[in-house]
Amino acid sequence: MFLECGVSEVGMAVVESESGANGRVHRSDVRAARRRLSGLIRKTPVFHTTITSPSGPVPVSLKLEYLQHGGSFKVRGSFNALLEAGEQVEQVVIASSGNAGIAAALASARLHKSCTVVVPESAPHTKVAAMWSHGAEVLWHGTTYADALGYATELAAERSALQLHAYDLPAVVAGAGVIGLELEEQVRGRPSVLAAVGGGGLIAGIAAAIGRRQHVIGVEPVGSPTLHAALAANQPVDIGAPTTAADSLGASRIGDIAMDLSRRHHVRSLLVTDDAIVTAREYLWREFRVVVELAGAAALGAVQSGVYVPEPDERPVVVLCGANTDLSAL
The missing domain is CATH 3.40.50.1100 (Rossmann fold)
Structure with missing residues (x-):
């Protein structure tokens, strides 16, 4: 849904994914992610x-x-997705009620991309504040994650931005x-x-x-x-x-x-x-x-x-x- 080659009819900028090209994820994809993430994430103890x-x-x-x-x-996945997408991606949009939005904001800032996070009204203030601290634009929409996701999809299309998914990418x-x-x-x-x-x-x-x-x-x-x-x-x-x-x-x-x-x-x-x-x-x-x-x-x-x-x-x-x-x- 999110990663295909070229530009969609509605204008959302998307790129072909090396990981899980058929929608499946294998150990080889994880090993490739580890190489890609070297120096960007912590090997936690x-x-x-x-x-x-x-x-x-x-x-x-x-x-x-x-x-x-x-x-x-979450930042592991955000970094991997953005690095895999390549330098042609300048704008990122994600729907999140918290940690995925923080991760996308952090990774985008580190890789010099703009990030917009669409959050439901129930998003915890501490997590929204963390998104802001990494320079993200935060937009409230709806009362559920599903509401936020629907609006994020529309917004990514309007802006020709790369849309990340909090967990299903x-x-x-x-x-x-x-x-x-x-x-x-x-x-x-x-x-x-x-x-x-x-x-x-x-x-x-x-x-x-x-x-x-x-x-x-x-x-x-x-x-x-x-x-x-x-x-x-x-x-x-x-x-x-x-x-x-x-x-x-x-x-x-x-x-x-x-x-x-x-x-x-x-x-x-x-x-x-x-x-x-x-x-x-x-x-x-x-x-x-x-x-x-x-x-x-x-x-x-x-x-x-x-x-x-x-x-x-x-x-x-x-x-x-x-x-x-x-x-x-x-």
Whole structure:
């Protein structure tokens, strides 16, 4: 939908994508993204520790992705998509309620492109402020992400701009997948990897990178089960208005790329309550002085609440994916 060769009839400037040319993303695409991103992103560290759970202490490896530029994993995909698009792209448009918009604004500024982010009225002020800090134009439209996405598509066509997608674009997914390649170098063995799911870009990228080698498990709020519902129906479905405190996980439908990769690599979905997510975030702050947003604590919530029980002698990897939060909420 977003990346074809030439200029569309309505005037939106688009370019052919090397990643996932047939709509699919493979490990080779992720490896190409890692080469492209060299020097632009942080190889975020891994912290080996033990956390509490209903069955007792559980050893885990925490991937500290909240230390990434822009405060979340999203910047990996934005940089990859813009670099893949090439220098002919001067304007970028994206719909986002938060982290994807921050990432697009940051990457655009670093690569000397203009960026417009269309946000729904519910977008958190702290995240909008971060978009502004990177020089983005921010436009409010509608009350949902779907409303913002529709307007962003129109705007990109009017301006002949490159339209990025927050999670359902091959280059964006491939960029996020570099996390999986880093984990292969940072963690011994092939433990399960748990990561939060909203629209599915993060879990899809990790699955593309390591899904044939390790178990990849998506963790979702009970009130926003996009992957869970899709796996049950064997196709993406609209779950209606999400009901979760984790605003970054408020997509109403899993992305097509995430659905494809979940099928191919047998990605599981686990559901956690908002209470479990809040408890996990408070635990990270109390025990380690780690500050993450609620979405960033979702995967840990699955382990800490007992929703995910590791195999004996397993040390699962938990991705702490973002930290763009209002500190007064802690």
